[in-house]
Amino acid sequence: MINVLMFGPPGSGKGTQSVTLAEKYNFLHLSTGDMLRAELAAATELGKKMEAIMAAGELVPDDVVIAMIAHKIDTTTGRAGFVFDGFPRTVEQAEALEKMLEKRKMKIDLMLVLEVNDAELMDRMQKRAMVSGRADDADEAVINNRIAVYRAKTEPVIEYGRRAGVARIVNGVGTIDQIFARLCNHIETVL
Numbered sequence: 097m098i099n100v101l102m103f104g105p106p107g108s109g110k111g112t113q114s115v116t117l118a119e120k121y122n123f124l125h126l127s128t129g130d131m132l133r134a135e136l137a138a139a140t141e142l143g144k145k146m147e148a149i150m151a152a153g154e155l156v157p158d159d160v161v162i163a164m165i166a167h168k169i170d171t172t173t174g175r176a177g178f179v180f181d182g183f184p185r186t187v188e189q190a191e192a193l194e195k196m197l198e199k200r201k202m203k204i205d206l207m208l209v210l211e212v213n214d215a216e217l218m219d220r221m222q223k224r225a226m227v228s229g230r231a232d233d234a235d236e237a238v239i240n241n242r243i244a245v246y247r248a249k250t251e252p253v254i255e256y257g258r259r260a261g262v263a264r265i266v267n268g269v270g271t272i273d274q275i276f277a278r279l280c281n282h283i284e285t286v287l
């Protein structure tokens with residue numbers, strides 16, 4: 097099983113690229129953002145508790161997303177690996193993931209970091225807001241907060257990946273196909 101972490105700030109194209117990579121390599125696409133939005137849409141107890149945090153662009157508690165990921169890993173069969181999208185977002189989540197994988201005789205094989213400058217991110221997110229219907233895409237202050245949270249809490253995870261020797265920096269500016277090809281080149285090295 098190959099475990100790929102898709103990394104990058106909000107609006108960097110992680111979601112779009114993860115879906116296509118998962119299809120190409122028969123990986124399961126695990127997006128904690130999608131899982132949380134599904135809880136919100138189904139108005140579960142958990143969803144109701146997380147709604148305000150997500151609307152503000154803050155991170156939900158580590159234990160919530162760690163439990164979601166553990167459940168998915170344990171209930172998946174028939175896949176060649178996982179592509180993690182939007183998880184881990186803190187060093188604590190990264191450590192929990194590493195332990196979780198170790199217990200199951202797996203490891204993090206690759207961390208792909210999409211690099212996109214802030215002006216381009218803001219532009220993409222505002223365009224996405226018109227089609228995504230996501231409340232957290234529609235408000236400039238919330239977008240700015242999500243980028244700030246990424247820089248403060250999530251970027252340190254890249255250092256964690258560097259130390260583990262799995263981080264690869266990928267230029268996230270270009271056409272979707274160009275970026276996809278760059279990502280595939282890295283994945284081919286660990287297959």
Ligand code: AMP
Pocket residue numbers: 106128129130132149150151153154155156157158161181182183184185189232242
């Ligand atoms: P995303 O779709 O990945 O941009 O996530 C949307 C929102 O869900 C984030 O702004 C957070 O509020 C929450 N979220 C998603 N993944 C995580 C995570 N791994 N840790 C904490 N909060 C998360």
